[in-house]
Amino acid sequence: MIQTPTPNVRVVTFKIDDRDFSAREDETIIQVAWENGIRVPSLCYLEGLSVWGACRLCVVEIVGSPRLVSSCSTRVAEGMEIRTDSERLQAYRRMILELLFSERNHVCSVCVSNGHCELQNLAQQCGMDHVRVPYRNKVYQVDSSHDLFRVDHNRCVLCSRCIRVCDEIEGAHTWDSKGRGIDTQVITDLNRPWGESDSCTGCGKCVQVCPTGALVQQGTSVGEMHKDRKFLPYLSRMRDAQ
Amino acid sequence: MHIDELNELAEQIRTQHQSCQHCVRVCMAASCQSSGADDVLKRLEDAAPEGDQVQVKSVGCMGLCSAGPLVEVRSRGDDQPIMYQHVESQDAEEIMGSLGDSVVQRLECPTSIPFFQRQQKIVLENSGIIDPEDIEDYIAADGYSALVEALTESSPAEVLNEVNLSGLRGRGGGGYPTGLKWSTVAKMPATQKYVICNADEGDPGAFMDRAVLESDPHRILEGMALAAYAVGANRGYIYVRAEYPLAIDRLKKSIRQATRKGLLGANVCDTPFSFDIEVRLGAGAFVCGEETALMQSVEGERGQPRPRPPYPAELGLWGFPTLINNVETYANIAPIVRNGGEWFASIGTERSKGTKVFALAGRIHNTGLIEVPMGVPLREIVEEIGGGVPDGRRFKAVQTGGPSGGCLPAEQMDLPVDYDSLREVGSIMGSGGMIVMDETSSMVDVARYFMEFCMTESCGKCVPCRVGTYQMHELLTKIAAGKGTSADLALLEELCEVVQMTSLCGLGQTAPNPVVSTLQYFRHEYEEKLIRDEFVDMEQQTEEMEAVS
Incomplete structure (x- = not known):
């Protein structure tokens, strides 16, 4: 579901947070917002991958509509009035982040991604300084069987970026998910250790797109894991051009 | 087949049926079957006299499941049938012996009670009357006449118009106007369109769709075929949960029978309209009743919803425009087309028809x-x-x-x-x-039960539903056990709002409803279970002391 520009699309004008904008009607709210420096928070959205709409951090208000919409999956329309930062939205986002922090083990001080983590940044950006819901304290196995990479499910937020990049960009579909609800977990192949995977090409794209310290390079220590996603816009552009 | 031929066939079958003096109907829907209707049917068949004076027939649900197994006797000339309740196999001879001259008093189920008298049947008009495994019985009850007449006499737009006029709203829960949904799909310019019947009935305590599928499966096929004709589709799927084996069996049989009669398949009734129906089984996930997850599942993918819009009417099964309706919605279609939309609109209220x-x-x-x-x-x-x-x-x-x-x-x-x-x-x-x-039910337990259901049925895709239902369930468990505080209750209410407002699909957005409504009407039951604020600190100290010792 990579969005390709269709011919003859109209250009529409609309408002985001009381500022006027214009964009092609096939662009989504988050694309326009980010292009113009409005940082609507999001975890699962990543330019170059298909829209997933699952983290719900990017929900915004549309004036006149009782429902909130996720800005990654909603296209702009003529005359639309969008609010991205009301107090209500801020409170919802903080709660969603609290839920994420309570779900698994996210202790920044001992994490390889400390200081370079999207979840950590979002918590700071949204002002989430306490987790009021109880921690689940569930222990997940770390899979270190791969020569180059490591997966630590304790840090996973189930954004599915790894699944999508592996399927849509690399074309290997090594990653998928098992279980449902709170027991959902990402897996490699048919829940085999990553190191034994037949389909994994070892390209490392999943590691680079992972927002947290769940997918990391072997041999990194606390705070050492920097992610590099420069390849993604290029590859998806080339893919679109074909 | 032309409408006259169908009517002739129906008349023939009716004449055949009238030749027998007594018709003994045994409910063979899942509920009566599970209380022994199989044996009752067998014994009644054995006890029936030779010849065609008495016909023993297995039929669908008669409604009063708590009194099953149910047997109904209709004799020629009598307009009031006799109904027997809690029938056991050893009662068969007695019932057979009484035919024509007396009534087995001790088994009689009074049909004058409001349960039978206050009902008005459209969807269930054939339930408990026709043999669900016999297409001829359905045809004798005017079945397929709406389809054949529409195909040979009306245009798709005319069928659509009747559904619009009827004011029918989706029976799956949302209540979206059916005519509007149909016209959206009909207006889509596409070469391929699909029609889906959502038979993934998963609410605890709900068994309406199962009964319709088990009692009158041809009605669904006819409704779907009419829908396909109206919107321009040529393929249909019935997504039914694997937990309904009898319904699946009867649906598959019905599809075979209807195809053999030329009422489904290629060039239905020698018209250019072709329509094939395939049964797809759900593997037990409640969320697959949500339309976008259902389509994923039909395609063979993991059953997870996706954000809407785009709606299935625009981007549906394999990317083509798709019409999805619930079993009961389709069950209303044939009567609407047969009797006209205005007839249907005369029943019910201003905004909810039928x-x-x-x-x-x-x-x-x-x-x-x-x-x-x-x-x-x-x-x-x-x-x-x-x-x-x-x-x-x-x-x-x-x-x-x-x-x-x-x-x-x-x-x-x-x-x-x-x-x-x-x-x-x-x-x-x-x-x-x-x-x-x-009065014996605790409303906190009720809310907790439904929350547990939503927690285990959450697909795990979006954060508010996946983690939110888990945390709400934890809080409800704590409150139900008498260990909650007023802070827990406040947090629970906050979570309700976040999960309702931000979840991706209907499952998450509505998961807090049982909590919200019990809090609205039975808040005191929650409050009675809380630890009073002045004791909260004391409680924590005791716990800490216990932990130390």
Whole structure:
């Protein structure tokens, strides 16, 4: 579901947070917002991958509509009035982040991604300084069987970026998910250790797109894991051009 | 086949049926079967006299499931059938012996009670009357006449117009206008379109769709074929849960029978219209009743919803425009096309037309299936048709709409049952499950039960539903155990709002409803279970001391 520009699309004008904008009607709210420096928070959205709409951090208000919409999956329309930062939205986002922090083990001080983590940044950006819901304290196995990479499910937020990049960009579909609800977990192949995977090409794209310290390079220590996603816009552009 | 030929065939079958003196009908729907209707049927068949004087027939649901196995005797000349309840196999000879001259008093089930008298049947008009495994029985009851007539005499736009006129709204829960949905799909410029029947009935305590599928499967096929004709589709899927083996079996048989008669398949009735139906089984996930997840599942993918828009009418199965309706919605189509949309619109209320099937369950005398016009007061359903709460207990609440619905207290009993009234008081119509609770039920436990259901049925895709339902369930468990504080209750209410407002699909957005509605009407039950604020610190200290020792 990579969005390709269709011919003859109209250009529409609309408002985001009381500022006027214009964009092609096939662009989504988050694309326009980010292009113009409005940082609507999001975890699962990543330019170059298909829209997933699952983290719900990017929900915004549309004036006149009782429902909130996720800005990654909603296209702009003529005359639309969008609010991205009301107090209500801020409170919802903080709660969603609290839920994420309570779900698994996210202790920044001992994490390889400390200081370079999207979840950590979002918590700071949204002002989430306490987790009021109880921690689940569930222990997940770390899979270190791969020569180059490591997966630590304790840090996973189930954004599915790894699944999508592996399927849509690399074309290997090594990653998928098992279980449902709170027991959902990402897996490699048919829940085999990553190191034994037949389909994994070892390209490392999943590691680079992972927002947290769940997918990391072997041999990194606390705070050492920097992610590099420069390849993604290029590859998806080339893919679109074909 | 032309409409005259079909009518002739129907007349022939009816004449055949009339040749027998007594017709003994045995309910063979899942509920009666599970209480031994199989044996009853066999013994009745054995006990029947030779010749065609007595016909023993297996039929679908008769409604009063709590009195099963049910047997009904219709004799020629008598307009009132005799109904027998709790029939056991050893009663067969006695029933056979009584035919024509007497009634087996000790087994008789009075049919003059409001349960039978207050109902108005459209969806269930053939249930308990025809043999669901015999297409000829359905044809004799005017079955397929709407389809054949529409195909040979009307245009798709005319069929669409009747559905629009009828004011029918989706029976799956949301209540979206069916005509509007159909015209959206019909207007889509596409070479390929699909029609799907959502038979993934998963609400606890709901069994309306199962009964329709088991009792009158051809009605669904006819409704789907009419829908396909109206919107321009040529392929249909029935997505039915694997937990309904009898329904699946009867659907597959019906599809074979209808195809053999030329009522499905290529060039139906020698017209250019072709329509094939395939049955797809759900593997037990409640979320697959959500339309986008259902389509994923039909495609063979993991059953997870995706954000809407785009709606299935625009981007559906394999990317093509798709019409998805619920079983009961399709069951209304053939009568609407046969009798006209205006006839249907004359039944029910201003904004909710027609009838609705409800599955009565829980603490109620007459458990079973009923069909009443929209707008009937809740009190009439529970106290009169349902026969009230048994064992002299007091009515406390009725839960409508399953895990997406709410609990309504005694004060709301005069509410007319229609889409908008139920929504106003914090519940929903839902698919038609109604669970009655008496004074012994704790509303905190009820909320906790439904939350557990939503937690285990969450697909795990979006954060508010995946983690939110888990945390709400934890909080409810804590409160139910008498360990909650007022801070926990406040957090629970905050979570309710976040999960409702931010979840991706209907499952998450409505998961807090049972909590919200019980808090609205039975807040004191929650508060009674809380640790009083002045004791909270003391409680924590004791816990800490216990931990140290």
